Amino acid sequence: MHDPERPSLPDLKTELTIKILDNPETLNPNTFQMESVSVQDFCTDLRASLSDKTLETAGFSDPYTYWLTNEIGKDEITTVANQPACRIDSIELRDDVQEQFDINVYFQKDDKAYSLTFSADPTNVPTLALIYQKMINSFQVLSE
Numbered sequence: 001m002h003d004p005e006r007p008s009l010p011d012l013k014t015e016l017t018i019k020i021l022d023n024p025e026t027l028n029p030n031t032f033q034m035e036s037v038s039v040q041d042f043c044t045d046l047r048a049s050l051s052d053k054t055l056e057t058a059g060f061s062d063p064y065t066y067w068l069t070n071e072i073g074k075d076e077i078t079t080v081a082n083q084p085a086c087r088i089d090s091i092e093l094r095d096d097v098q099e100q101f102d103i104n105v106y107f108q109k110d111d112k113a114y115s116l117t118f119s120a121d122p123t124n125v126p127t128l129a130l131i132y133q134k135m136i137n138s139f140q141v142l143s144e
């Protein structure tokens with residue numbers, strides 16, 4: 001139930017965001033060489049960041065603060081475009097009220113990393129999740 005005293009989030013639309021990035025790298029402390037971050041390591045970091053509970057403020061002019069947390073649902077290794085991928089579903093909560101549902105999919109191919117994020121109001125997920133899954137299943141990486 002929405003608290004009328006609490007500022008509301010902007011009207012959340014259902015969206016699919018696709019990001020193409022250079023493969024993230026990390027320094028190997030044993031060899032002092034840069035190495036690509038594996039899909040599993042990236043997902044471990046994403047899972048950890050989603051698990052953090054933070055105190056947020058609504059805005060500069062609004063002193064209202066709230067706890068921002070995430071409930072992690074599906075968390076699995078899968079494939080996208082014939083590449084190993086991880087998928088982490090989460091629900092963002094503001095003061096224990098469900099605000100946003102996200103499906104995060106991450107995979108790598110060649111020298112690029114791909115991040116696919118489906119975001120929706122939790123009430124829209126039952127009708128939209130199947131459509132998003134079909135989009136993910138049909139995703140292909142074409143060479144230049």
